[in-house]
Amino acid sequence: MPAASTIVNVVVSGVLTGIVYGLMALGLSAIFGVVRLVNFAHGELMTLAMYGAVVAFQKLALDPFLSMAGVALVFGALGYALQRGFINRFVHRPEHAQMLLMLALAIIVGNVLLLAFGPDARNVQTSYQLDSFELGPLLVDKVRVYAAAAALVTTALLGAFFRLTLTGKAIRACADNPLGARVAGLPVAHLYAVTFGIGAATVAVAGCATVQLIDVTPGLGPAYTLLAFVIVIVGGLGSMLGALLGGLLIGLSEALAGLLISPSAKSMVSFGLLAAILLVWPRGLMGGRR
């Protein structure tokens, strides 16, 4: 059994990672909850954002925590355009056709990244990368704290957007009852596109926040897609609070499993958690509504 201080350190770091995981999954959950689209390219969007941060750092010497706003804006616009000009045409296709469509996009993005950047891992090195905050016996990586803070701010902004703005309320109306929203005259195509743009922007923030924690390779996409899906299924597909809870749970259990069992047991535990949740609680923690 490791020392108590080690466990506390791991728990704190797991919670911080979990917050970023939650943000990543939030985008997926919002897209699913509103557009009813199973975004199999979510992990590729994340990887693309990580490369965006790498390029911004190498070409413009921008810190990932600064470039994240720009990358998120670009992703938001791209996401809006992608949904408006392309995916909207397929929202009435059968579910499996949509999944295959997004899978095709994922394969293309992953392999274009491979063509553009090669198979080698890239990373960003900042001056504070190896520093940590000391709080008594607690030793927390600065990067992890900043990443979690960025994720929390983004989550809060998102929450405010959905609660306080008219567009946000309209999107929630759309999620509750697409037909009713259409009947009431809401511009559903536009709202779907806004939602996809928001989903892409949040995953871009998550990507920029993660780029200093993990070296990026073109093949990272499927693992992140899977992770995001595990999180939203654990939390409840379509529930935003569920995505955050799921992210925390997965981040924490991964960290603890890495410490108590073995580092390679990390993903084993999250898949185990997925199986357990599907068996006991098929709708996830917060998925009671549907």
Place this chain on the structure above:
Amino acid sequence: MSESGAAPELAGVPVARRGLGGDRRRRLIMLAVVAVASLGLPLLGTNYLLTAATLALYLAYVGQAWNVMMGFAGQLSLGHSLYVGLGAYLAAGIFVHAGVGPWASVWLAAVACGAVGAFVGLLAFRLRIAGVQLSLLTIAFAELARIGFDHIDALGGPGGLFLPVADRNHLDLLAFRGPPALYYYGMLALAAGALALCALLLRSRAGYYWRAIREDEAAAEAVGINTFRWKMFAVVLSSAMTGVAGTFFAFYNNSLFPEQIFGFERSVEILVGPVVGGLGTLFGPIVGAVTLVVLGDGTTELLTRAGIDLPGVRQGIHGVLLLLVTIYLPDGIWPPLARALGFEARRI
């Protein structure tokens, strides 16, 4: 029932007509041409052509197996690499440790993969896990296997399991080692067998029930079909067939790595062919596999010969094909192609 033509008409699938119509003659001629061409290929082909053809047949076979589950019964699996890997590791492990060749272990692989498929199906269908959740469950099991096999030292762990290298000039039928033509004919037999089996199944009770479930599960259940049982049959058959392909893969490839064989890319590779060729059709998986190999591996080979090494081109082409077909040909390449060739739409 399957032979009498009195099969129930379900989900708008018409009963096949009997008799030697023009359509049937055309089909027989086409089949004969394809059969003669594929039997004679090793005589005129170079080794490269033979390798490409073997790959196409492998993809056609696993595509056919995957198509049973998704194309016929409508259950989307994104984790079929699980069964390829299990079948491969089982047969290779037995060969490496006990010296027993694939003729015995392939049955074991089929049974074991069928059992694992039954387990996944039991979990999913008893708990009414469907759609996205089912697809993710299948990925999760493949990933669990990938991580699990990394820890089995007797099977080489992450460092890989290697079969003793075969003497390519010496034909050893018992151990399934020999020249490339051996593997080509082996895979040809498997692909032809799978085609015949699927043709039979599609005209049998199972085929009609599966398509009824695929089109509308609640309606199928309402007319008295035991949807659980028939979905289980589809999953078990599909996984057992895929396990056989795994055994072939082990003896053809001679090296196995959990990272590769259980990888998500391999599951995707299995499904792109039948989707591109035509979901739920008999010849779709074959047409799709040939398309993938000609465009994907053909382009890669041309680039390599031109001295250009671009990683990701092959998979990228698969992705583009999948995208184009999903957008413009939702039924796949084969149905419109078959109509153009003059076959009746209902019998493809």
